[in-house]
Amino acid sequence: MICRKCNSPGTLIIRKEYCYCDECFIFMINHKFRACLGKNKTLSANEKILICLSGDACSTVLLDLVYNAISLNNHKKLRVVPYVLYIIETVADNEKISNSIIEQCKSYGFPLTITNINEYNKNFFSNKEETESQNSYNSKSILSNVTSSIHRDVMMKIKQNIFLKISKELDCNTVFTAETTTSLATKLLSNIVIGRGSQIENDIGFADKRDRDTRILRPLRDITNEEIEHYIQIKEIKPAKAMHNKLNETSLQSVIKNFVMDLQENYPATISTICKTADKIGSITNNINKxxxxxxxxxxxxxxxxxxxxxxxxxxxxxxxRQSGESKYNExxxxxxxxxxxxxxxxxxxxxxxxxxxxxxxxxxxxx
Ligand SMILES: [Zn+2]
Ligand SMILES: [Zn+2]
Known part of the structure; x- marks a missing residue:
């Protein structure tokens, strides 16, 4: 076990193949993050960015990578002004999780906005029964009758709309989300299955440019969940939420997620191949006046x-x-x-x- 970068004793193996020592591994992940933003050249100096934090390992690592990149003192320094958003989604996102997120942001010195998803459901859904009680806009009750596949998809779209809304309130033109190679591979396959195949370019690519003013960027797209797990172990980062690798629910998305997690374990190289496929699926239509x-x-x-x-x-x-006896359908x-x-x-x-x-x-x- 020899580190492939510095030839000192290695401490971990990535993709069953590449051996690193702790130091070179952390350096490599920070470099991957910085390179992903660098090669896409989309950020202007001192741009305000909104980091969407779910409290899981990936988004917690994203905070750390942004912090490291803005703390550099060389030409690679990332010149952005970070803001953080945390959305309370369920009762389980209780005080304990919120407090741990508040502490994390405080330690990095990033301003934090906390908001509850139920407040936004009112803007998103109109209830026919017109009951104005707070309860009728609880996502749990609104989505109680739909299948878990649709539940997941609707929740994701609501959250995306909240990212955009809050970014506008905070005057940020750029949003960072913490999707990794692994989660994007899952999303790509899910998109095709649930009927969002035509939206892959914006849903899986580096930048989602569907909104006219705000871009959503995915700077972790070259980093896998396996690498995230090593990163939090080495740096002893404590995410507010545990990473659930395998899901027990029955949505299409979770079946696909389990499939991708199996791939990652047994055929690690295939995950990034899935994501690279997405880069090749571009749309020829332009976004203007559509x-x-x-x-x-x-x-x-x-x-x-x-x-x-x-x-x-x-x-x-x-x-x-068609009713029996009806002679022809009204085409x-x-x-x-x-x-x-x-x-x-x-x-x-x-x-x-x-x-x-x-x-x-x-x-x-x-x-x-
Ligand atoms: Zn090394
Ligand atoms: Zn739509």
Missing amino acids: KKCVVCQSNLDNNDLNLTAVDATVFSRKVSL DSQNIEENNLMFPFIYQSLCYCCSRNMSELGNNKIKQ
Whole structure:
């Protein structure tokens, strides 16, 4: 066991292959982070950035990497002004977690904003029953009847909208999220399965540029969860939340996550290959003057003349709902762009996946 950089005794092995000592490993991860931001050359000097912290190992490491990079005294110094956002999502995100996050931010000297996701649900959902009680906007009750796959997807979109909203309030034009190679590989495969295949470029790439004013950047995209785990061990960082590698729930996303975690363990090189595939899937459409989905800001330009899977689903539903004795179905009356039960507002104000989420949400509609 010899460190591949300095030939002193190694302490850890990455991807079952590469041996490092503690010092060279920490240096390598900091370099990867800095290089990812450097090669994309998107930050201007003294730019305000909003770091979205979930309290898990990845986002805690992101804080540490930003701190190290702005503390440098050479030409590699990262010239940004960091702000931190923490969103309280569940009752389990109790005081203990919040306090540990407050302590972490205090020790780095980063200003912290804490907000509760339930406050934003009111802006996101309109409840048909118009009950104004706080409880009716609790994400748990709103999403209680939908499948866990849709639950996860809707929660992710709500959080993304909160990132953008708070960044505007704080006058930050750039948001940092802590997605790693491992989590992006999971997201890429999940996107394809749940019907967000056309959104891969913005959902998995280095930069999400769907919002006109604010970019979401993913500076950990070249770092794997395996490396994150070594980093927190060596630096004795205590994340507020434990990293759950394998999930027991039954959503599509968690099945895919378990699959990716198995890959990471047994075929470690494949994870980064999955992510590199995403870089090759670019869209040829430009973002200017395109109609956008009101929930996820993706372009709504899929509605060309070719028949799509959505048309096929709507058609078969129409046929199967036909009353006996009805001589012919009114083909003109139900155009796909009209609001139909199965895909409400599809291509008008919602993309395929957000439209399907909406039909599953029942009384709690996504606001238009
Ligand atoms: Zn070394
Ligand atoms: Zn959408």
